[in-house]
Amino acid sequence: MTGRISAAIFLFAALAGACQSTAVPAVLTQADEAAMGRLRAALAKAMGQAEVQLGPGDPSQTSVVSVLPLPPGPLEDRSLAKPTIFRLEIEGETCVLVREDTGARVTLEGVDCRPAAP
Numbered sequence: 783m784t785g786r787i788s789a790a791i792f793l794f795a796a797l798a799g800a801c802q803s804t805a806v807p808a809v810l811t812q813a814d815e816a817a818m819g820r821l822r823a824a825l826a827k828a829m830g831q832a833e834v835q836l837g838p839g840d841p842s843q844t845s846v847v848s849v850l851p852l853p854p855g856p857l858e859d860r861s862l863a864k865p866t867i868f869r870l871e872i873e874g875e876t877c878v879l880v881r882e883d884t885g886a887r888v889t890l891e892g893v894d895c896r897p898a899a900p
Contacts, residue, residue, distance in 0.1 A: 805871040805878070808895035813842040820893045824879060825849050828888045829866060837865050845870045845898045847879070870895060 810817055821841060826834045829849060837848030847870060851863030867882040870890075877895035879888045 805873045805880075807845040807898040808870040808872040808877060809845055809898045810842045810870070810877075811894040811896050813840055817893050821847070821890065824888055824890050825868065828868075828879065828881065828886065841870060870898075872897060 810821070818836075818841075822834055822836065825836075825847070826832060831852075835850045837850050839846060839848065841847050847868045848865040849868070850865050851861060854861040869880045869882065871878050871880055872895050877890040877893055879890055880886070881888075
């Protein structure tokens with residue numbers, strides 16, 4: 783009986799560990815025009831927009847990427863809209879964008895990432 787309980791506990795621990803994400807914070811290896819264009823295209827697709835404007839920050843130095851809200855329309859004098867925040871992560875060999883507010887994940891194609899400095 784004790785052997786079965788030990789085996790069940792071991793199996794549960796192994797399965798629980800397998801379900802955990804192995805994603806680590808990442809940064810782009812290069813922030814050249816091609817990489818930035820692919821980053822903006824992936825962000826625009828994730829947000830359902832034709833194009834996006836990135837907020838301040840260098841994705842080759844920080845894992846946080848912000849997308850600025852659309853500018854106010856001609857009849858608006860101010861906007862309370864906030865930037866949409868994404869995190870760059872590496873899952874295995876794949877670079878992904880994770881939207882902070884929804885947790886939605888988007889694979890970043892054609893762009894190389896490396897683990898972010900601690």
